[in-house]
Amino acid sequence: MQSIIIDLFQKPGQYKKVAGFILVALLAAFPYIYFNNYYLHIAILVGIFVILSLSLNLITGFTGQLCLGHAAFYGVGAYVGALLMKNLQMNFFLALIVSFLVTGLFGLLLGIPTLRLRGDYLAIVTLGFGEIVRLVFINWEEVTNGPMGLRSIPAPSIMGFVLKERYMFYYLILIMVLLVLFLMNRLINSGFGMAMQTIKADEIAAESIGIYPVKYKLIAFILSSGLAGVAGCFYASYVSYISPTTFVYNTSVTILAMVVLGGLGSLAGSVIGAAVLTLIPEVLRFISDYRMLLFGALMVLMMIFKPEGFWGVSKRVKNIYKLKAGRRHHERDIKSQ
Amino acid sequence: MSEILRANNVSMVFGGLTAVDNISLAMEDNEILSLIGPNGAGKTTFFNMLTGVYKPTTGNIIFMDEDITHLKAHQRVAKGISRTFQNIRLFKDMTALENLMVAHPRCNQENLARVLLGGRKLKMQRQAIVEECEEILEIVGLKEKEGELATNLPYGKQRLLEIGRALATDPKLVLLDEPGAGMNSVEKEELTALIRHITEKMGKNVLLIEHDMKFVMGISDRILVLDHGELIANGVPREIQTNPQVIEAYLGKGMIDDEEE
Amino acid sequence: MFTQQLINGITVGGIYALIALGYTMVYGILKIVNFAHGDVFMVGSFLGLLFVQNAGMPIYIAYPAAMLVTAAVGVVIERVCYRPIRIKGTDALSILIAALGVSIFLENFAQLVWGTGTHAYVQEIKEKNYEFGNINLSNIQIGVIVLCVLLMAALYFVVNKTKIGVAMRATSQSITSAQLMGINTEMVIAATFGVGSALACVAGVLVGTYYDAVYPLVGYSYGLKAFAAAILGGIGSIPGAMLGGFLIGIVETLGSAYISAGYKDAFAFGILILVLIIRPSGLLGKKHVDKV
Numbered sequence: 056m057q058s059i060i061i062d063l064f065q066k067p068g069q070y071k072k073v074a075g076f077i078l079v080a081l082l083a084a085f086p087y088i089y090f091n092n093y094y095l096h097i098a099i100l101v102g103i104f105v106i107l108s109l110s111l112n113l114i115t116g117f118t119g120q121l122c123l124g125h126a127a128f129y130g131v132g133a134y135v136g137a138l139l140m141k142n143l144q145m146n147f148f149l150a151l152i153v154s155f156l157v158t159g160l161f162g163l164l165l166g167i168p169t170l171r172l173r174g175d176y177l178a179i180v181t182l183g184f185g186e187i188v189r190l191v192f193i194n195w196e197e198v199t200n201g202p203m204g205l206r207s208i209p210a211p212s213i214m215g216f217v218l219k220e221r222y223m224f225y226y227l228i229l230i231m232v233l234l235v236l237f238l239m240n241r242l243i244n245s246g247f248g249m250a251m252q253t254i255k256a257d258e259i260a261a262e263s264i265g266i267y268p269v270k271y272k273l274i275a276f277i278l279s280s281g282l283a284g285v286a287g288c289f290y291a292s293y294v295s296y297i298s299p300t301t302f303v304y305n306t307s308v309t310i311l312a313m314v315v316l317g318g319l320g321s322l323a324g325s326v327i328g329a330a331v332l333t334l335i336p337e338v339l340r341f342i343s344d345y346r347m348l349l350f351g352a353l354m355v356l357m358m359i360f361k362p363e364g365f366w367g368v369s370k371r372v373k374n375i376y377k378l379k380a381g382r383r384h385h386e387r388d389i390k391s392q
Numbered sequence: 393m394s395e396i397l398r399a400n401n402v403s404m405v406f407g408g409l410t411a412v413d414n415i416s417l418a419m420e421d422n423e424i425l426s427l428i429g430p431n432g433a434g435k436t437t438f439f440n441m442l443t444g445v446y447k448p449t450t451g452n453i454i455f456m457d458e459d460i461t462h463l464k465a466h467q468r469v470a471k472g473i474s475r476t477f478q479n480i481r482l483f484k485d486m487t488a489l490e491n492l493m494v495a496h497p498r499c500n501q502e503n504l505a506r507v508l509l510g511g512r513k514l515k516m517q518r519q520a521i522v523e524e525c526e527e528i529l530e531i532v533g534l535k536e537k538e539g540e541l542a543t544n545l546p547y548g549k550q551r552l553l554e555i556g557r558a559l560a561t562d563p564k565l566v567l568l569d570e571p572g573a574g575m576n577s578v579e580k581e582e583l584t585a586l587i588r589h590i591t592e593k594m595g596k597n598v599l600l601i602e603h604d605m606k607f608v609m610g611i612s613d614r615i616l617v618l619d620h621g622e623l624i625a626n627g628v629p630r631e632i633q634t635n636p637q638v639i640e641a642y643l644g645k646g647m648i649d650d651e652e653e
Numbered sequence: 654m655f656t657q658q659l660i661n662g663i664t665v666g667g668i669y670a671l672i673a674l675g676y677t678m679v680y681g682i683l684k685i686v687n688f689a690h691g692d693v694f695m696v697g698s699f700l701g702l703l704f705v706q707n708a709g710m711p712i713y714i715a716y717p718a719a720m721l722v723t724a725a726v727g728v729v730i731e732r733v734c735y736r737p738i739r740i741k742g743t744d745a746l747s748i749l750i751a752a753l754g755v756s757i758f759l760e761n762f763a764q765l766v767w768g769t770g771t772h773a774y775v776q777e778i779k780e781k782n783y784e785f786g787n788i789n790l791s792n793i794q795i796g797v798i799v800l801c802v803l804l805m806a807a808l809y810f811v812v813n814k815t816k817i818g819v820a821m822r823a824t825s826q827s828i829t830s831a832q833l834m835g836i837n838t839e840m841v842i843a844a845t846f847g848v849g850s851a852l853a854c855v856a857g858v859l860v861g862t863y864y865d866a867v868y869p870l871v872g873y874s875y876g877l878k879a880f881a882a883a884i885l886g887g888i889g890s891i892p893g894a895m896l897g898g899f900l901i902g903i904v905e906t907l908g909s910a911y912i913s914a915g916y917k918d919a920f921a922f923g924i925l926i927l928v929l930i931i932r933p934s935g936l937l938g939k940k941h942v943d944k945v
Contacts, residue, residue: 121746168926171933174745175686179884180929182877183922194915238508245507246499246521253483253494260481263443264495264561265469274504304873308753315750347761354754359737362747373487373539376499380518 082229086222095221097337099293102228103286104329106235108313109322110282115311116320117243118275119255121178124165124185125283125310130192130302132158132284134199137208137291147211151288158284159277166276170269185307192299204298208291224293231289235282239322244375251275252320316357318364320371327365395457396421396565396597397442402451404437404621411437413621414451419565424591425599426608428632429618430641435601436478438618439567442599443475444468456564470497472564476554476571478601484543488534488553491542492525495560525560531594532556532586548579555586559596566590568600572607580604584611609633617641657788658910659903664794664863666902667801671856672879673886673894674808675727675849681825681889682845685745688752689730690853691876692759697723697854698774698867699767705775712777716858720851727850728843730755756872763869771868774861797859804852805895812891817844825889874918878905881925887938896936900924 086095107129114120132154139145139153165184169177192199199205211218211227218224242248253261254268261268291297309332317328335353339346363369372378397419404412412434419425427435440446442453444465452461460468474495483491493499499521506514529535532552537545542553551571558566571587572580584607590596602608608615609629617625617632619641625632632638672694679687700722704715734755738747781792812818824831824841832838860875861867882901886893901921908920928936 121749168930172929175680175749175888176884176929176933176935178686178749179880180926183881183925186877186922187919190916190919194913241508241510242504246494246496246502246518247504247507249486249490249494250500250502252486253500256483256485257481259445259465260477260483262445262465263469263475263477263481264500264557265466265474265497266494266500267464267466304877308757312750312753315746319746344765345761348758348765351754351756351758351761354757355734355751358747358751358754359734362738362741368485373541374489376493376518377489377522380515380522 079233083226086225090222092221095225097333099221099224099228101330101333102225102232103290103293104310104313104333105232105326106228106286106289107283107310108317108325108329109235109239110279110286111310112314112320112322112325113239113251113279113282114275116314116318116325117248117251117255118272120169120272120275121174122181122279123178123304123307123311124181124183124188125279126302126304126306127185127188128158128161128280128283129287129290129306129310130188130297130299131161131280132287133291133297133302134192134205134287135284136288137205137297138198140209140292141205141207144209147209147288147292148213150292151285154284154288155281158287159281161284162276162278162280163273165280166273170272182304182307185302185304189299189302189304192302199299202299204296204300205291206296208295208297210295211292228289228293231285236322236326243322244379246376247271249376255320312354316354316364318366318368318370320368321364321366323370324364324366331365394421395419396455397599398454399438399442400452400454402438402441402448402453404434404441404446405449411621412441412448412618415618415621415623416451417616417623417626419597419599421597422591422595423597423613424587424611425597426612426615427599427601427618428603428605428608428615432620433618433641434621435618436569437621439475439569439601442468442567443473469561469563472562473567474558474561474563474565475567476551476558476569478569478573480547480550480554482542482550482554482557485541487539487541488545488556489522489525489529489538491553491557492528492560493521495557496521496525497562528556528559531559531589533582548575551575552583552586555590559590559594563596565597565599568598568602570601570603572602572604580607583607587611654787654910655907658906660788660790660794662903662906663899664797664902665906666882666899667798668856668859668863668898669875669879669882669902670895670898671801671804671852671859672875673882673898674805674891675853676880676883677886677888677891677894678821678845678849680883681891682821682828682842683735683739685735685739685748686752686880686888687730687735687846687849688749688876688880689755689759690849691872691879692756692763693723693727693730693850693872694853694857694860694875694879695763695867695869695872696726696759696857697850698857698861698871699763699772700854701858702772702775702861702867705777712775716855719858720854723854723857724847724851727846727853731842731846756876760869760872767869769869771866774865774867776862776865778862793863797863800855800859804855808848808852809891811848817841821845878918878921881921884935885925885928887935889939890935890937893935893937900936 085098107125111122111125114122135157136150136154139150140147165181169180172180193202218227250266251271253266254271258268313328313332314325316332318324335350336346339349395418399415399417402412402415403410415438427438429435437446441448444463448461452459455471455473460471483494486494498517526535526538529538532555534549534553534556537549542550545553555568555571572583575583587598591598612629615627615629615632616623617638624637624641625635672690675690676687679685697719700719701716704710704718705712710718734751735748738751778793783790812821820836820841823834823836824838828838878901879898882897883894885900886897904924905917905921909917
């Protein structure tokens with residue numbers, strides 16, 4: 056037994072799997088360790104924000120396109136999901152897929168005109184887009200019920216079994232987060248993902264090796280907004296009530312802060328960033344008046360002293376593409392050492 | 393096919409400034425062609441037109457009997473033209489090997505759906521890509537540095553890595569923009585050997601811009617001289633060395649070994 | 654009716670333009686967007702109120718004092734929050750996030766000090782209305798427009814005709830070269846933040862007087878629209894910021910009068926997006942060229 060453990064820890068990459076497995080097991084056991092609705096609620100919020108920050112990381116962290124309107128995609132997903140489930144009695148999982156597609160379409164619509172823009176110009180346009188979407192939520196009363204928002208959005212159900220307990224939502228979001236992480240990990244460590252990252256680094260150099268930036272930017276926008284839509288759809292079903300006040304500029308900024316403080320271009324960073332920034336305001340509740348003040352100061356301090364974030368790209372595994380490509384290489388290398 | 397590249401009456405005008413003025417040239421298959429000229433002569437602008445960074449104001453460019461004037465930069469790479477940059481443009485946060493892999497057409501054109509689904513076939517394909525890229529690293533002499541971040545490599549090695557990256561796109565024609573800049577004489581000798589290897593053993597064509605006359609004279613089969621955006625001479629190294637117009641172009645302005653604007 | 658709305662639009666537009674100048678000047682020199690600028694505007698507005706109401710100063714002392722203090726706030730923000738990041742040479746995104754942090758800090762600071770509600774503003778100047786046919790023009794409106802135009806003219810003069818203006822323009826071309834030419838660039842940067850913040854303070858006082866209201870989150874919508882104005886005009890360009898400010902003010906006033914009041918803010922951003930699609934560098938901005 057001992058030798059197996061030692062063996063596991065000696066192979067590079069293996070111990071990560073073990074650590075990951077233990078972490079997932081702990082997360083799965085969480086509702087049994089702390090069965091407390093408040094903790095579960097916070098954990099579910101963390102899950103939602105993990106998906107949001109992972110998705111934003113796809114545009115901003117990997118492809119290098121600054122986006123300050125992510126809350127709009129989150130909102131579109133929430134409204135689309137809510138309306139489908141409420142008015143058409145559509146199944147949650149189907150609504151999730153439709154939300155992904157509709158929000159992805161919005162991402163494409165925003166992506167096309169912004170292809171020529173960069174940096175701050177892109178920031179203000181995405182910000183303006185977010186504002187316009189918010190105004191539509193408020194003013195298109197026939198559909199969105201205006202500032203009052205939409206109430207009694209049904210909970211998800213799987214073949215007649217309704218997920219109405221909080222811990223069920225917890226497991227649902229846990230599975231969703233793991234699935235997103237799994238797919239994102241595959242994506243960013245692929246040739247496709249590397250091509251995306253060249254656009255962030257240097258667009259002209261990327262073109263000089265045959266990469267067409269337009270394609271990758273648009274796909275990043277579509278996937279990113281689609282994922283934010285999925286998070287929104289889940290959120291709508293979870294809280295059963297949505298209103299325009301959730302999907303505001305501040306939410307966009309918070310998501311961006313999660314990505315940046317966690318570490319641009321790092322999946323682990325997004326997870327950590329989302330967890331930390333969701334927890335900080337909760338932990339600081341006892342000094343509730345000052346918490347946002349501290350939060351602002353923390354953002355500044357972090358940028359001064361640790362601009363690459365909690366888990367920056369320097370921690371990434373080098374040549375991971377090669378490691379993933381072939382066991383054969385890998386084993387050969389180990390033997391030769 | 394004996395002619396690989398042809399430029400017909402190519403000009404580039406920025407605002408009111410004519411950077412490249414009505415240049416025509418033809419490049420034979422399997423020759424090392426050099427482009428020289430004083431600073432601001434339009435050499436890099438000409439490169440940028442060949443690679444699609446700029447669209448020529450007039451004229452057209454034929455690559456392997458095909459008009460590529462209207463193709464975008466990335467499309468020209470697919471046709472078989474790749475380049476290096478005067479001010480090195482590597483992906484700094486990627487390793488040496490990653491810089492090559494991402495340039496490999498089968499790597500950066502990976503299909504999104506296949507990537508997400510994964511599978512054995514994809515792994516096999518990636519193994520082949522990795523092996524090809526490691527071979528190229530070996531050729532440019534950076535095999536031991538494959539795990540090193542590009543930004544941590546010394547300047548000369550970065551130039552070599554950029555050549556390696558250009559080779560990884562599987563080009564037929566490689567454009568090198570001042571490959572020897574910043575290199576010492578030993579490194580330049582290695583570079584000469586590398587360029588010979590690329591043309592002779594790998595069967596690629598090389599068109600290069602260079603300031604170091606000794607290096608250019610030693611390696612080129614033919615030299616073109618640009619001055620004020622115009623082609624003022626075209627010939628084998630010996631002819632160029634004695635061409636009065638070329639001497640005037642250089643001595644008249646003073647020969648500065650510096651970056652070109 | 655149309656002329657009336659146009660005048661209202663010009664009034665708001667002038668205020669946007671004053672704030673936009675701060676964005677554009679800072680961008681021109683440091684190539685960063687000071688996202689906290691809208692909140693500096695809010696702080697300026699509150700300081701004006703504070704000096705008159707709590708300190709009991711007459712407005713001709715209170716308002717210049719508020720401008721000075723706001724200028725100091727701007728300079729301190731740059732020194733404490735942006736300069737350390739700038740000097741390290743990390744990318745623009747770090748400064749952007751820091752600026753967002755400053756913005757959150759200022760908004761919450763204001764809420765702690767002044768509460769979350771709306772305050773009535775100083776009404777030392779009695780509002781008088783003048784009728785011209787069916788157009789209604791108040792003395793405050795006239796004051797706002799005249800003051801905006803005067804300040805912009807003054808700024809234009811400073812930038813183009815004075816020594817510090819030359820230093821500013823040199824620094825905006827290249828900080829390193831300006832330093833080599835013996836320009837104290839840190840001074841220029843501080844001056845830029847100071848002047849921009851003082852102008853924002855004027856805008857804050859004007860908004861307070863014009864609408865008789867100030868609240869901690871007022872910087873958000875004004876800041877965004879002024880930023881939009883700066884980008885619309887071409888960020889980095891001072892005439893551009895003025896043009897953008899007036900344009901956004903007019904478009905949103907006319908849009909909300911004739912199309913839909915609920916979508917008032919959407920018009921400002923709508924026109925911004927439209928213009929950028931056609932001219933990615935803004936109306937008067939310089940085209941961005943990548944050097945290869």
